Each structure stands twice: as structure tokens, then as C-alpha cells.
Amino acid sequence: MRVILxxxxxxxxxxxxxxxxxxxxxSARRTGTTVIIPEVVLDEVVAHHxxxxxxxxxxxRKLSAKASQLVGRENVAEALLREGAxxxxxxxxxxxxxxxxxxxxxxxxxxxxQVVARILTERRPFHRGEKGYRDFLVWESVLLLAQxxxxxxxxxxxxxxxxxxxELHQHFADDLHGKRAQAEVTLFDSLSAxxxxxxxxxxxxxxxxxxRFNDDAEDRFSVGCWAQESLFEFLREHDFDDGFSPFDxxxxxxxxxxxxxxxxxxxxxxxxxxxxxxLVRANTCFKVEVSLSADGDDMRHEDVREWFATxxxxxxxxxxxxxxxxxxxxxxxxxxxxxxxxxxVSVDVDRIxxxxxxxxxxxxxGEEAR
Numbered sequence: 001m002r003v004i005l006x007x008x009x010x011x012x013x014x015x016x017x018x019x020x021x022x023x024x025x026x027s028a029r030r031t032g033t034t035v036i037i038p039e040v041v042l043d044e045v046v047a048h049h050x051x052x053x054x055x056x057x058x059x060x061r062k063l064s065a066k067a068s069q070l071v072g073r074e075n076v077a078e079a080l081l082r083e084g085a086x087x088x089x090x091x092x093x094x095x096x097x098x099x100x101x102x103x104x105x106x107x108x109x110x111x112x113x114q115v116v117a118r119i120l121t122e123r124r125p126f127h128r129g130e131k132g133y134r135d136f137l138v139w140e141s142v143l144l145l146a147q148x149x150x151x152x153x154x155x156x157x158x159x160x161x162x163x164x165x166x167e168l169h170q171h172f173a174d175d176l177h178g179k180r181a182q183a184e185v186t187l188f189d190s191l192s193a194x195x196x197x198x199x200x201x202x203x204x205x206x207x208x209x210x211x212r213f214n215d216d217a218e219d220r221f222s223v224g225c226w227a228q229e230s231l232f233e234f235l236r237e238h239d240f241d242d243g244f245s246p247f248d249x250x251x252x253x254x255x256x257x258x259x260x261x262x263x264x265x266x267x268x269x270x271x272x273x274x275x276x277x278x279l280v281r282a283n284t285c286f287k288v289e290v291s292l293s294a295d296g297d298d299m300r301h302e303d304v305r306e307w308f309a310t311x312x313x314x315x316x317x318x319x320x321x322x323x324x325x326x327x328x329x330x331x332x333x334x335x336x337x338x339x340x341x342x343x344x345v346s347v348d349v350d351r352i353x354x355x356x357x358x359x360x361x362x363x364x365x366g367e368e369a370r
Contacts, residue, residue, distance in 0.1 A: 001198065001274075002183075003028075004036045004105075004142055006157035007044040007134075009191060014049060014089075016096050020191035023199060025100040031202040032272030034151075035102040038141035042093065042104065044134055050086040108140035124171040125162035135162050139172060146181035151274065153185045154194055163187060206270045213267040213280065220342035223335065227265040227284045231331065232256070234347060243352035244290045244327055251301040258289035260326060268332075276339035281350070285330045290356065293322035329354045 003024070013021050028035050097104065118136065119126045125135035142155055157163050163172065168187050176185060188194045212218040216225075235241075236256045245254035263285035271279040298304045308321055330353045336345040 001032065001152050001154060002034045002036055002145060003154045003156060003194065004038070004145065005041060006138055006155070006159060007041045007048065008158035009156045010037075010041070010045045010093075011048050012158065013191075014045070016093070018191075020195055023195045024191060025096075025102075027199050027203055029101060030206060030269075030271045031199060032274045032276065033199065033202075034274055035097075035100065036105050036141075036145065037097060037102060038105045038138050039107050040134055040137040040141065042090070045093070046086050046090045049089045053086070105141045105145065108137055108144055110136075110140050124169050125159075127162075132162060135159065139163075139175070142185060143175055143179055143181065146176060146183040146185055147179055148182070150182040153183050154188050154198065155185055156188050156191065156194060158189050160189055165189075202272065206272060209278070210267050210270040213270070213282075218342070221337055221344070223267050223280060223282050224265045226335070226344070227282070228262055231284055231333070232259045232262075232286070232288070235331070235349070238349075240349055240352065241290075243349075244288065244329060244354040244356075245292065246307065246325075246354075246356040247292075247303050248301070252292060252294035252298040252304045252307075255291045255293075256288055257291040257324060259286065260289055261287040263287070273336070277345060278337040278339065278342065280335040280337060281332070282335065283330060283332050285328070288327050288329055290325050290327045290354075291322060292325055293320065295320045325356045327354050327356045 010016070016025065024033075024035065027033070096102075115133075115136070122128065125132035125139065138157075142153065146153055155163075155168075163169060164187055166187070167173075168176075168185065172185075188197075209218065213221075213223045216222055235243075241254045241256050242249065244256060245252070247254070265282055265284040267280060267282045269281040271281075273279055292307070294304050294308055299308070308323075331349060332351040334348045334350055336347075337343065338345055
């Protein structure tokens with residue numbers, strides 16, 4: 001789902017720190033929601049912020065001047081009126097948008113004849129003249145995104161006078177039909193309405209799915225069974241052996257040789273990807289046997305010598321040696337499951353933590369170095 005914000009929504013909470021914005025922004029990635037702000041909206045919000053500072057600053061200047069006459073303190077309104085305050089605010093908004101992976105939609109470039117025709121026929125958002133041009137650019141941004149793909153759009157605006165109450169005005173519905181838009185566009189007049197109807201139910205669904213996965217109560221796919229039957233072989237087939245090595249990278253060789261004991265699997269998070277598929281993050285612990293081997297060149301590395309050297313041969317002066325080491329491991333991985341039937345689409349290993357036991361069975365199959 002894509003959520004497009006109009007300036008009226010941001011101006012109601014200029015710092016984006018209220019409860020409703022927090023729900024939307026912190027839940028967007030988990031619910032597969034992409035928050036989009038048209039550049040024209042960003043510019044309009046910054047201009048509104050600048051005007052607001054100027055008005056408050058002027059009032060404050062008058063009040064503080066009177067106060068200084070009474071208490072002798074200097075005027076403190078300059079901070080509100082200084083140059084660059086609006087640039088700081090624009091920078092702040094961009095940082096928030098970046099932190100929460102929001103997208104900025106560029107300015108649309110509708111042909112001038114199209115704009116003039118809409119003004120002359122008084123099709124919304126125009127009313128008796130050119131007033132409404134910025135709202136028109138916002139709507140053009142929505143229209144372009146609706147034409148891109150079929151992912152639904154929630155259009156957030158408190159400007160019901162121009163865009164409609166409860167649903168889009170017929171003029172905008174006609175635009176969507178005329179442009180053969182792929183996406184359905186739903187109008188929301190507040191963040192609380194959007195969160196109540198879409199975001200919070202989506203979070204509840206994902207939380208319930210996580211519980212069902214952990215209780216092995218989801219009939220369509222069992223994360224625990226997949227880990228039991230396939231995880232070890234997946235690690236071997238995709239060359240994750242080095243993740244179980246006690247040595248630094250490229251210091252000797254490691255090979256997963258045997259699964260000794262399978263431990264517990266826990267689903268730690270379930271997210272909805274933008275295209276609708278599920279991203280399931282899980283952790284599995286188990287004990288494996290790791291075959292370690294080293295040759296004379298590997299013995300140049302201190303970590304390898306410490307592992308293989310003995311009292312009789314403190315420098316590991318042999319051509320080749322190996323040992324099998326029981327190793328406790330934790331593997332964090334991500335599964336992508338198809339949105340309709342939860343069939344497995346892909347697997348990614350995120351992190352491997354391996355703890356090799358300090359005892360081992362050294363087998364020297366090589367000749368001593370001359």
C-alpha cells in the first residue's frame with residue numbers, strides 16, 4: 001500500500017512527532033506501506049512553517065520589547081526571525097523522511113493547455129480562477145503514481161472542500177478512469193482514520209501470524225519443519241561453511257560435515273513487503289560437526305597454530321592436518337513467503353554465531369615438513 005500525504009496533514013503536526021504519525025512511520029516498513037510526500041507538498045509545508053515563524057516572531061518581538069522595559073532583559077525574538085530557519089526545518093523533514101524510508105515524489109509537469117482547460121471549466125481543485133494550482137499539482141502526483149502500478153493508494157488530506165468528503169469528488173474519480181489508473185485511490189481525512197482502518201489491523205494480523213508460526217499452528221507453512229528438514233542442507237549447499245569456522249577468514253578450511261542435534265526455532269518478526277509477500281525472520285539453534293583442515297601455509301596464521309599445534313610440535317610443522325569439532329550454532333535467517341498461499345519464495349541467511357568446543361580429535365595424515 002502507498003500512503004500519499006498532503007500538506008494539511010503535515011501542517012497539523014509539523015514535527016511529525018504526534019502519536020498518529022509515530023504509528024504510521026514506525027509501522028510502515030513492517031506493514032509493507034510506502035509513505036510518499038510530493039515535492040510540492042514539502043515546499044508548501046516549509047513555506048507554511050516560514051510564515052508561521054514570522055507571525056509568531058513578530059508577536060514575540062512586541063511582547064519581549066514590552067517585557068524588557070519591565071525587567072531589563074534583551075529581546076529574545078531574533079531566534080524566530082533569523083534567516084535560514086525555514087532551511088533548517090526543510091532539512092529536519094528530509095532527515096525524518098529518510099529515517100523512515102519515505103519517498104519524495106518529484107514535481108509533475110502537466111502540459112499548460114491541460115492546466116488552462118481545467119481552470120476554465122472549473123474542474124476541481126480549481127474554483128473561479130487559478131486558486132487551487134498547488135492542490136492540482138498534488139493531485140497530478142497522485143494520478144501519476146496511480147498509473148504506475150496497481151498497488152493501492154491511501155490519499156491523506158484534510159482539504160475536504162476541494163478533494164471530497166468521505167470519497168473523492170467525481171472530478172477526480174473521472175480523472176482516474178480517464179487515465180486508466182491501475183491503482184485504487186482511497187481518501188482519508190486524518191492519520192487516526194488511516195491508522196484505525198488500515199495500519200493497526202495490519203499490525204494485528206502480522207502479530208497473530210507470528211504467534212501461529214511459533215505455535216506451529218499455521219497450516220500453510222511451518223517454519224519449524226522447514227528448519228528441521230532443510231536449513232542444514234541449505235547452509236551446506238550455499239557454502240556457508242566458513243561461518244562455522246573458529247578461524248579468521250581464509251585461515252584454514254572449514255566444512256559442515258554432520259548435523260548432530262537440532263534445537264529450537266523461534267520466529268522473531270513477521271513483516272509485509274510492499275508487493276504483499278511476507279518476510280519472516282527466524283532463529284534456529286543446533287549442534288553440528290565441523291571438519292577443520294590446514295596445511296603448511298595455513299600455519300603461518302597465529303589463530304591456526306594455536307588450534308592445531310601440540311607440545312611435541314608447537315609450530316605445526318606438517319603439510320596437512322584436520323580435525324572434527326562439535327560446534328554450537330545460532331543462525332538468523334529470513335524467509336520470503338508468497339502472499340496468497342505462503343509458499344516459500346526465497347531464503348537469506350542474516351547472521352551465523354558459532355561456538356566451537358575447545359577439545360578436538362587431531363588426525364595427522366601428512367608427512368612432517370623437511
